[in-house]
Amino acid sequence: MKELKEIRFNETDIQLQDNLVRGSILPEKIAELNRNIIFKGNNVVEGPVYAHRLEIQQGDLEIQGAVFAQNELYVNSEAKGSISFKKSVGCASSVVSRASNCKLIFYSDINAKSVTLYNAFVAGSIYADEVVLQNCVVIGGVFATQEIDMTDSVVGTFNTPSIRVAGIIHLLLPSAFSIEKMIVAAGTKMYNLSLADLGSLYKGLPQSENSGKIEMDIETDEVTSKLVGDDMQKTLRSYTVVGKVLAADLLDTDKFQNHFLLTAASLGSQLLKTYDLGVDKDGKTASLTVENIRNFFFDILAGKIEIQEMDGKFDLSQITREG
Known part of the structure; x- marks a missing residue:
């Protein structure tokens, strides 16, 4: 060189x-x-x-x-x-x-008029008018002023007037938002990973019994709200499992270490030292580097790491007893 x-x-x-x-x-x-x-x-x-x-x-x-x-x-x-x-x-x-x-x-945010990415890892968020993602991981959010087209991707959340999804979509946060009704291609599945035991999966250890991905039903998990201002009225649709997450908050979800893992990814090169999640299945330190986190989420996308499914339904009294 x-x-x-x-x-x-x-x-x-x-x-x-x-x-x-x-x-x-x-x-x-x-x-x-x-x-x-x-x-x-x-x-x-x-x-x-x-x-x-x-x-x-x-x-x-x-x-x-x-x-x-x-x-x-x-x-x-x-x-x-x-x-x-x-x-x-x-x-x-x-x-x-x-x-x-x-x-x-x-390692940080992307801000442009239009963004088209295939097979990319974004530790921050994407801000644009139009966004096209295919086989991508975005730890933060995808925020578009016009539309999002997303296929086989993991994103923190999204907020856009119009969105089309296809393949398998994973959300890292409990809610995402659009103004128009989401366009869903045939065979599409959307999962929420808010209650997945990402920490154990990252270390290659068994997942907690009361953890897992929640399959979202676009129809039943959509909540429509009317926002009214002085001279305008806007409809906002949220696709959310927040009720299930709030109920599960009575459990000890801190041990999942999800927040720590995602924060380490989003801060990336700003951190002065490399943090870890403890010891993995091989007795080695599970270091939280951006590249390791990138490989982890792409293994989830590729199906190499399987997240157990969690029933989206819950019994509040049962959760209270478990807590």
Whole structure:
């Protein structure tokens, strides 16, 4: 890998391959605002990056500072290797990656007009007008001002006017929201993992008896609310298992360690030390690194880790006795 200690780029496009950039790639004059950056493989940038269009043709790539692209941030569909953004990513237009053979990790939030991601891990949240996710994990929320199209993904929650779901969808938080009725493809299943024993699963240990995923019925688990203002009225639909979660709160769910695991993922590189969940099934320390958490959730998506099902129905008196 070549180390570029002092960078003197001109106003034309920048192409980097086998480079370590000790610093930022930022424009210093107006003409450089239209400069495109192309990463061709095996690059590390230790500072922030600005580009008119940022293209990643090949991994490995690690950008340790914040990233902003004026026109587009694009990951080539044939890209391989590891691609990671350690800070927040923004774009005035679109963030697009349909690559199926690379390990794409966003350690923080994504903010763009449109976001299309396949096989990506986002430790933060996504904010956009339109979002398309396929085989993705988003620890935070997916917040769209227009619509979300989601297939075979794990997300913390979502809030959008319109949403279409397909495949198997997992929610990490008790509730998610839309304005229009959710469009559900045939054969779609939605599960809520609020009461799943993620801590034990992460360590490869047996799951707690009173834990598991709750299969959500889009019809019965939908709650419609009317929001009325001075000059407007809006309908908000929530898809929630919050009643079941509140009832189960009488149990000792702290031992699930879900909150600690998800917080460690969302804070990512901001943590000054690596935390752990104790000892795993092999007697080794179950370290909470972003990459380990990413692998854990993708194993859930792939069915390599099976979460036991929990009956969504509950008897309050029975739960009280167990508590």
